[in-house]
Amino acid sequence: MKLLNIGQLGEDLVTQWLQSTGWLILHQRFSCRWGEIDIIAEYPGEEAEEQGGRGARGQGSIKNSTWVQHPTNSTQNSALAFVEVKTRSLGNWDAGGRSAITPQKQTKLWRTAEMFLTKYPEKADYPCRFDVAIVCCQRISKLPTNFTSNQDALFSSSVAGYKFYLQEYIPAAFDSLVD
Template sequence: MGSDDSSQLNSSRKRAPADPNSSQSPNSRALGTLGENLVAEWLQQQGWEILHRQYHCRWGEIDIIALGRDEASYQNRGIPHHQFPTLAFVEVKTRRRGNWDLGGMLAVSAAKQAKLWQTAEIFLSTRPDLANNSCRFDVALVRCEPSRQNIKQILLPLTAANSKSALTGNYRLTLQEYIRAAFSN
């Protein structure tokens, strides 16, 4: 088999990216994007502004970069919360039932944390206007479970009581846990 034959074979194995709103089972990347969509919507409902999604640099990727008010943090320090917004670098882990890594938490290893830290530093170097904001690294754990309903698109709930769950295709996505300041340098 020549090199042209092997490249044809490899290109025929490549699949088109999965449509995240498809009723078929999403692949890992599409599933991750669905989880990120849910978390981004939830953050916006909490009053956060999404500055960037899937920020890439040579060190890695940050799923969500958001700017908002971390009132609890400021109240504990006696600082008026209107003075300094917080910049949150959010790592989203979306998992199906039966995963091996505690819903994604074990995937945020020390090596992954170091990559996120370096990626955040690169981001901040491109945005000096954000340099005076306090920063934190959050982790969002999203669970994906089969649903009996077949929905053609993501239907995000409008009520605060149900704002941590969404339906798409044959799946229900639920924000299981949002860990603020999950790690630091």
């Protein structure tokens, strides 16, 4: 019997939600020597600055935990989101996964993002941000008293006896998680 990968199913849920809101999925589970980024998504078009940008369009670099913009004459209007997905069961001990995004984890994600931009230089001038998706997972019981419906979820799905809820999507999360 194949074991269920709850984390991967949570990432799949977030991927579906991002696609339904206009994002293009460039990679799932992009990995390099520094680590792994769960989802790398691109938001194309005029809305890119509102949806995914952090400042003016232009060539940028990742330095000291923030994205630094360097304006250019680029006509590119897309933006990139490097998304960390945390899937947890109800009553978990680490605030839905928020506590797992330590400064060390953020550093690994920044380095991995830099490796992605090095591998795909055509994306290097896109505005970028680091997002966090909090997914709640609950086993579906045949007893209705054990199942709690969540009306506040952004998106939900049922897979293999589990219900997954996208509880929260935090754009530019590192800015709000640190200090």
